[in-house]
Amino acid sequence: MNLPRIAVLTGAGVSAGSGVPTFREAAVGLWSQYDPQKLATPEAFQSDPKLVWEFYDWRRQIMVDCQPNHAHDVLAAMDATLPEFTLVTQNIDGLHPLAGSKRTLFLHGDIWTIRCTRCHYRQQNRQVPLQPLPPLCPECASLLRPDVVWFGESLDWTILSAAGEAFAQADIALVIGTSAVVYPAAQLPLYTRKHGGRLYEFNTERTPLSDMATATFLGPSEDTLPNWWQDFRQEQGL
Ligand code: BV8
Ligand code: ZN
Numbered sequence: 050m051n052l053p054r055i056a057v058l059t060g061a062g063v064s065a066g067s068g069v070p071t072f073r074e075a076a077v078g079l080w081s082q083y084d085p086q087k088l089a090t091p092e093a094f095q096s097d098p099k100l101v102w103e104f105y106d107w108r109r110q111i112m113v114d115c116q117p118n119h120a121h122d123v124l125a126a127m128d129a130t131l132p133e134f135t136l137v138t139q140n141i142d143g144l145h146p147l148a149g150s151k152r153t154l155f156l157h158g159d160i161w162t163i164r165c166t167r168c169h170y171r172q173q174n175r176q177v178p179l180q181p182l183p184p185l186c187p188e189c190a191s192l193l194r195p196d197v198v199w200f201g202e203s204l205d206w207t208i209l210s211a212a213g214e215a216f217a218q219a220d221i222a223l224v225i226g227t228s229a230v231v232y233p234a235a236q237l238p239l240y241t242r243k244h245g246g247r248l249y250e251f252n253t254e255r256t257p258l259s260d261m262a263t264a265t266f267l268g269p270s271e272d273t274l275p276n277w278w279q280d281f282r283q284e285q286g287l
Contacts, residue, residue, distance in 0.1 A: 052285055054133035056212075056219035057124060058238055061140060062226020062252060066118035066271035069142050070111065073228070089199045098183040098192055105195045109160055110177045117148035120225065120251075120270040123278045125149035130287060135215035139227060139234050141197050154212050156204055156234050158197035167191035209233060216240040222248045223277075225270045229256040249277065 061071035072085055083104070087093060094101045117125075125148040128134050136153045138145055141160040145153050164171040165186040170193075184193040198204055216222055222241035229235040235258070242248050242261050250258055250265040251273045259265045266273040281287075 052131055052133070052287075053220035054218055055127065055131055055135075055221045055223065056215040056237075056241060057127070057134075057136045057223040057225065058216075058227060058234065059124070059136065059138045059140060059145070059225045060227025060229075060231075060234075062228075063120050063124075063138075063270050064115070064118075064140055064142050064144050065226065066120060066269055067115040067142075067144055068111070069115050069140075069144070070108075071226075071228075086200055089197070090201055091199055092201070094194060094199070098194075102179070102183040102195075105160060105197075106177070106179050106182060109175075109179070112142050112160065113175060113177045115142065115144065117144045118271040120274045121145060121148035121150070123275050124225075127278065128152055133218070135212070135219075137212040137215065137234075137237060139231065141195075154208050154215070156198070156208060156212065158195070160195055160197060162196035163193045164196045165189065165191055166194050171196065204233065212237055213240060217244065220246050222246060223251065223274075224248065224258055224262070225251040225274060227252070227256070229258040251277070 065071055088101055088104045121144050124136055128150050134152055136145060136150050138153060138155055139157050141158055143159060143161050161173055161175050162171060163174045168186060168189045170186050170188045186193055216237045217240040219241045222238040224238045238248050238258060247263040248261060250262040251270040253269060255265060
């Protein structure tokens with residue numbers, strides 16, 4: 050009996066248990082006077098690259114010591130166990146690969162990769178704090194930027210279509226720790242529902258996807274997801 054095909058969409062909530070503030074929480078404290086959705090844009094970078102880099106450098110300083118939590122570990126175990134499995138993440142914190150997840154699609158990029166705004170220079174960089182800000186390209190002296198997708202920027206088409214395929218083929222979609230308001234990511238789990246698959250949501254609050262979910266497990270995903278995985282393995286004789 051072949052095992053169900055699973056596609057997963059994660060958002061900032063899956064990393065909350067690791068101490069990474071979610072996108073809305075990033076608006077607390079120092080940054081409460083700025084709206085992260087206004088800072089994570091090409092326009093903001095254009096008009097004040099130093100301010101936008103201070104925002105990312107601040108988040109990098111918080112993230113650099115964060116470790117994967119039990120939800121990340123379970124997703125890595127699913128990847129190692131299930132023949133048909135795809136993890137699609139909106140997160141840029143690098144915690145999924147750190148937990149050992151392999152088959153992963155990064156919809157919104159990676160905060161630990163920095164690329165040039167002009168030439169092909171691109172580099173993994175985990176230096177915190179970054180100095181000087183804004184960093185300049187060692188090849189052509191142009192501004193470097195975080196290799197993330199900003200609001201108003203298009204996602205990488207090959208990544209987005211592979212993610213769409215995964216959800217369109219999945220028997221089960223797991224949606225974990227996302228407010229499901231950012232598009233096109235929030236659309237993906239609906240492809241599973243559309244062809245009769247099941248949609249399980251793991252969140253501390255209800256979201257616009259909750260009405261379409263087969264079930265919503267309210268609570269921290271570092272607790273609810275390991276429970277679900279245990280039940281699933283028993284059910285499948287894994
Ligand atoms: C695009 C990287 C085509 C950067 C991110 C007008 C003009 C232009 C575009 C638009 C427009 N109107 C709408 C759009 C489209 C726009 C969009 O969707 N806007 C929304 C806000 C309405 N989308 C785009 O622009 C995308 N590109 O559409 O291109 C295009 C091109 C040109 C013009 C038009 C269209 C690009 C979107 C990608 C943006 N980049 N991240 C960075 O991180 O700095 S998105 C960013 O915000 C995060 O990646 C995340 O995905 C998203 C939401 O952040 P959060 O809310 O913090 O996180 P999350 O959603 O995951 O919410 C946390 C959840 O966890 C909550 O539900 C909470 O309850 C839960 N939770 C908390 N703790 C736990 C928990 N759950 C479980 N356990 C816990 N312990
Ligand atoms: Zn350059």
